[in-house]
Amino acid sequence: xxxxxxxxxxxxxDPGSAGFVLRRGGQQVPLLVVRxxxxxxxxxxxxxxxxxxxxxTSGQFLSRDKSHILCAVHGALFRLHDGLCVGGPCxxxxxxxxxxxxxxxxxxxxx
Ligand code: FES
Numbered sequence: 001x002x003x004x005x006x007x008x009x010x011x012x013x014d015p016g017s018a019g020f021v022l023r024r025g026g027q028q029v030p031l032l033v034v035r036x037x038x039x040x041x042x043x044x045x046x047x048x049x050x051x052x053x054x055x056x057t058s059g060q061f062l063s064r065d066k067s068h069i070l071c072a073v074h075g076a077l078f079r080l081h082d083g084l085c086v087g088g089p090c091x092x093x094x095x096x097x098x099x100x101x102x103x104x105x106x107x108x109x110x111x
Contacts, residue, residue, distance in 0.1 A: 003101050003108030006033060009040065010105065015080065017061035017069070019045060022109055031098055032061050033107060034069065034080050040107050042098035043083050047071045049090040069095070 006020050012035040022029040030045035030053060045053050045061075049071065055061050056072030063070040068086070069078040076088030083095030099110035 003110045006031075006100075006107045006109055008105055009035065009038070009102060009107055012040070012107075015062065015066045017059065019055055019059040019061070020109070029098070031109065032069070033100065034061065036080055038102075039081075040100050040102055041081060041083070042100040042109065043069075043095040044098055046096065047073060047076060047090065048085065048093040048095065049074060049076055049088070 004022060007018060012018055015036045017032055017034045020031045022031055032043050032045045034041050047054050052073045054069060054071045061069050063077060069080060074089050076085050076090050078085050078095055083097060085091050085093050101108040101110050
């Protein structure tokens with residue numbers, strides 16, 4: 001499977017996160033990538049509460065203890081592995097997933 005290279009897995013803390021902007025069909029898609037061990041998950045950087053970007057500082061998406069993705073606007077918490085909101089004003093809703101591929105240590109956004 002091919003894709004657009006985003007970063008190397010080793011560029012991300014474990015657990016850790018980073019933000020990217022993809023260009024798809026003339027549009028920009030803001031993404032966040034979360035690493036836990038040898039796994040990565042991608043999500044559209046848009047909170048299901050009001051659609052705001054989640055990061056409080058560019059590329060910083062995780063709670064202080066790094067156990068959840070944290071929305072900086074109103075504090076919603078999302079599970080790392082599937083983006084489900086488990087606390088905050090959008091509890092029960094989920095981030096929109098974005099497919100990633102890990103190939104030879106490189107994180108790719110699926111085409
Ligand atoms: S915009 Fe994310 S919790 Fe309100």
